[in-house]
Structure formats: C-alpha cells, structure tokens
Amino acid sequence: MSIAVSAVIKPSRRLLSLVGGMSIILLLIAALVATGTVGDLSSLARFVVGGICAIVAVAVFLRSRAGRTTHVIHISGTGQIRLRTETRNEHADVDVAEGELVRLLPISTIWPGLLLLHLQNERQQTTVVTILTDAISAEGFRALLVACRWIVLRQVDTTESDIRH
Template structure:
C-alpha cells in the first residue's frame, strides 16, 4: 500500500473566525470593564484595564494574521515528510514564494480526529511545529488521504519503537 500524499494546506477560515471572535470578545470585555464598572476602582485603573485588554486583543489578532501561511505537505511512500511554507501572491499564475522548506518527523502528540488533524512535527532545525488541518483547509479526498497516511505513520512509528525496546 502506498501512502504517498501531497497537499496544499491553506489557513483555516473557521479557526480564523473563532480566534477573531475571541479577540473581539476580549476587546469588548475591556471596554465593558472601562465603562460599565462605576464606583469601586478609580477611573485611571478602569481605563488602564480597558487599554490593556484592547492591546492584548489587537496583538493576538495581528499575530494570527501574521502566521497565516499556505503549507505544502508531502508524505512519501516510505513515510518521509517534507514541509514547505510559501506565500501566494495575488496573481494565481505567479509561482509561490518559498519561505521555509525541510524534512520533518511526525511526533507522538499528533491528534487525529474525524474532522480535525493536529500534526505535531519535529523540523530539521529541531523546532516543533503544530499544523492544524480542518476540512476547510484541503479538499475532502485530500483530508481523508492525509488522515490515512498519518495513521499509517503513527502505527509504523509505534512498531519501530517497540522493536527498539526489545
């Protein structure tokens, strides 16, 4: 059985909507604390709390927008994983600009659920990267193929670990 899979993983719109809503909620809580908490704390403390909440929400939203990159993931038939980050320009005919590329290993904290994958990968430079993959990131058949390939990799990694212990 060949497990070779290639996928362009686009940033999830669902994760973006949830995180943007959470940021908006934090900002609204800050504004609510600043305006609707009369009496007990001083005005300067309420304004400080409101400003800190708004800044934290803006920083989180900026961080979220900055980390949205398209990732090309290739799992070979032997189980080797190659990860390539790239930016697509507005013109879809132009070639994507490669940001980072390298080999990776699937780590044990990888989560595979029917509607969501969280791939924990150890990159060549030693860093750990988590890639969330929801069904809105890839086509349905690619999502199923990625799920099967990751389950195969996990089962073979467990088998290798058991052989190493003996």
C-alpha cells in the first residue's frame, strides 16, 4: 500500500462560520457588560471590559478572514512532505514538485473529522494547517488522514528504536 497523497486544501467555510459565530457571541457579551446588564462593575470598568471584548471579537474575526489561504500538500510514498501555500490569485493546478520540504511535528492533531497539521520547515518555522472535512474531498481527506497517521506511527517507531540503543 502506498501512502502517496496530493491534496489541495481550500479554506474551510465551516471554520469561518464557527469563528464568526464566536465573535458575534463575544460582541453580545461585550454589549451586556458595557450596558451593566451583567455584573456589578463601575462605569469605567464596564466600558473597559466591554471595549476589550469588542476589540478582541473584531480582531479575531478579521485575522481569521485574512488567514484564509489555499495549501497544497504532497506526501510521497516514503513519507516526505512538501507544502505550498497559494495566494488567492493563483490557480489550483500546480506542480507538486514545487513547495517547501516540511516535517510533521508530533504535536499535530489527527482526528477523523479534523486535522491540525503542525509542519516545520528546515529553518525551524512552523506552519499550522487546519483541515476540516469541508476543505477537501471526502476521499482526499481520508487519504490524507491515513498518510498522516502512518507518518506519526513511523516517527514513534524510529524514536522507540533510538531509545533502546
């Protein structure tokens, strides 16, 4: 069985919706605190806490929208990973040989419905790629999930054999 996978991961609409919903809830909390409906704070404290909540809500939502990029991941049959981050003006038909060689860090989250891939390049810079099931086809998600699990298990086996010697 080969674990070779090439996948184009588009920005998740579901993730943007979730972040947007949480931002709206935080704005509602900011309004409740600022109007004095919740808590026994002085006028100044209500204004400060409400303002901070509103600023954080808007900043998180804007940061989430700005970080929406398309990633191309290519995993070879030996487990070598190449990552390419595309800007919005590029098209998805790319050469998989391009991109930067990265390694999958053990702190990555690999669940059946969510992948949080922590990928580190040769300069020790880490990129976190969030992959929900709506960002890629169902068969592409499954293939990527299996390949990432295989890489993690291979890393664990290598580490254990190094410890024994």
